[in-house]
Amino acid sequence: MDITFRIRRYNPEAGGKAKPYWQEFELKDVEPTNRVLEMLHRVKWEQDGTLSFRRSCSSGICGSDAMRINGRNMLACKVLVRDVVTGAKNTIQVEPILGLPVLKDLIVDMEPFFAHYREVMPYFINNDPVPANGRERLQSQEDRDIFDDTTNCILCAACTTSCPSFWANGKYVGPAAIVQAHRFIFDSRDQGWKDRLAVLSEPNGVWRCRTIYNCTPACPRHIEVTRAIGEVKLAIQRGKREGIIDPATIPSKFHG
């Protein structure tokens, strides 16, 4: 099949009044099972070498190539042409994710995103001495399951940049940072959860979430993002982390 690629371009070096613009590329002999990322490669390699975008692993693990494809945030390497081309018009529209400064073409400055990530202290905090046998801190399978879903985050920013609250207010900590906080808050071995809840109960923390649910379908890892945010809100409301997540309702997609 033939595909028309409509790409949002921006070249900061194009002189004083550089403006973003749309550019179209025609691609022939596209297989419906080709990935969108491969098609971007073809544009770059066959037609316009100046097209700029990020990608590293090309397999949905590194989280480099989140972009807005046909109006929705996705990973270009995880989405097939047939998933986004619908109807008679074989057009794929690609633009950078929204809410972060565009550096060039599809590349955005991820620094504000990572700044929010760092705010929630996304690392394990436990000041107890290590176990006497020198081995790992043990945890029951149930306790591990509670935060299993949010361990899958790859920090691609697809969720955060799908959020209208984040578009309006870049100071909002955003879904991804809350997901990362959730991963530690609900880890029974972690002792920093109260500090994280305090950080997230700031005016620009979880309360900017309006339960719009754009983030959940945007996640290429199928994390239940809005649910995680909701659980953090409840943990703040109740001042405790026990009893908020019912182990029986945990998604079982990665184990059985």
Add this chain to the structure above:
Amino acid sequence: MLLELRKNSNFVCRKVVTVSSLVTTLTETLRYKGAIGQWSWVLHRITGLGVLFFFILHIIDTSWSVFYPELYEKAIAIYQTPLFTLGEFVLVACVVYHAFNGLRIGVLDYNPRWWRFQQRAAVWVLVATVVLLIPVFLLMLGHVIKYYGSNPTVLPLSEVLAEQLPFVIGIGAGIVAAFIFAVFAGLILGNKEKAVVGGISKGSKLERFWWSYMRMSGLLIIPLVFGHLAVMHVVQGVFDLTVAGTSIPGVTATVTQLGAGEYLGNAINDTGTAVEFVGERWNYLVLSVAIWRFYDFALLFLAGVHGFNGLRYVLTDYTAKSVLLRRTATYACIIGAVVVIGVGGAALAGTITNTSVKMAEKARIALVGEIQSHGGDEQEEATNESATEETSTESTDN
């Protein structure tokens, strides 16, 4: 090396105007292909703002029934014009959608694990809104047809709009005052933003409270506002307020025989004035408790705080960049809530006497005459004018 790159990229990104401008946020909300949840959110905001806007007008107007009975008659005459008739339908639709969607958000917020049902729930909210609105609109339409079919005397649109000018000025003054407060706050507290989120923080107990308040108050407001709308807009419409001899819903007679020049206490709108309608309701005692005053105050307070805090949510979402503007937005909401709840509360604590009703009656007669001399309508016979002094004969039937 990395630091150099960082600096350079910051330099570049400052020149790009694609992030977080108000226009981008609004247009991209329309362009992003979010699922139904995104549109529910857009509708929730629009309907909320619509209801709040009417709420402000309505509370101030209604307070006149106590403070300026003559003005209240004019306000009701304005409510009986086509512009407000249309607005009433929009209002009812806004309230119903906002209520149902708010319920959906609240239920899902307290049960995050049910997120899978949110899309279906959003569709059901729309369905339920339409299903409820069909009979409600039919009933309201009945009032509208009956009223406009009788060739009523209607205030001209130009006058209706001119009468809204004080509200525009008042809202403008509130915003200016908020801006001045924000400037002073800037001088005292500085316009520097605290760390974005984080650092060593205790968190905001206030925002935590507001999050719960919005959900809990919403739950309480729903039965109150549905009851209020049912009585005031559906069962008896605004057009019935000025029909003499109508019985007042939710009120039973406490007095069987009224003396000459007395109107209140028989559960009947003898004069066909809106002031008497309000007076009958507010003066109605059950076990020496003015139940409608308490009802109205509960609705006024809960909805007023809910509405202005919702407005603050909307405004501060879009003014994150400027501390000055964000403070202005917050102060404007506080001023609005204090003024509207204060004025409405003062009215609810006030008294409507036979004197007020008499003043209103005179004003009403003058108003009807004025509209007719304006040539507002060809129909010479005013439906209400005739029913002025024959009150004592009608007062006994119920």
